[in-house]
Amino acid sequence: MEVRNVSKQTVHGISARTNNTAEMSPHGKIPDLWQLFDARVPVDYQGGERVYGVYYNYESDHAGMFNVLAGFDGASFPSDITLEEITIPDGKYLVFVERGDMPQIAIDAWTKVWEHFTRDDCPHQRLYNIDFEYYANGNQIEVHIAIK
Template sequence: MTIRNVSEKILHGLSIRTDNETEMSAEKGKIGALWQQFDKVVDVDYQSGERVYGVYFDYESDAHGQFSVLAGFDGKNLPASIPLQKVVISTGKYLVFKHKGEMPQIAIDGWTEVWNYFSNPEAKHQRAYSTDFEFYPNYNEIEIHIAIK
């Protein structure tokens, strides 16, 4: 993992409200369905450099409270027929966890590493619970950015 300073970025996409307890249930989890819907209705132009992001924001409290998730992209040509939500990734310092491999396992492995790191009382950094995000440079790679204090 590395520390990265990130500049403000505006993204658009589809969002839901959930919590980690809900997401641990295969029957109740909402994030998988959110990504399926995003893939159906948003055409990301990878050839021109557009990329996909998963943004976690509007935290109620900490890892135990509710939060919002946006499946989005950094494209300039927004589809007029689909109402997309706008979210801003805040400028700040982020701890970055990188994984390569097959989806969805790399996302599962990445978030497991995040949870293990921040549940350790001796962790060097503390989460800010402001805006966190997943960046997908390509289909087999994920970078999870966690805002830190």
């Protein structure tokens, strides 16, 4: 993991409101959200477009409600679905990188996030304003956690 200063990025996609307890159950919304996004939003990977998972509108901390948006940084929007827009702000982020096969790399990256921030000697403090996943390609994920 490393600390990075990230420039703002606008992302368009589809969102849902959920919490971590729901996502640990069979009734989690995030898998269905990604299935809908993959089925309805054409992403031009060859043209340089990339996919993001954005976490925002945190009610409190890891135990509260939050919004998650499955989105992309492209400019060609499907006509049969309305996409929401969110801007990831400039800021300091702690970045966790995983490589391998999906969806296991996402699970592994978030496991490292939870382990890091629950340590008694954790040197970083989460802001709980906006966090995001960046999919550089089909075999790499970067989880960006906003920190003070």
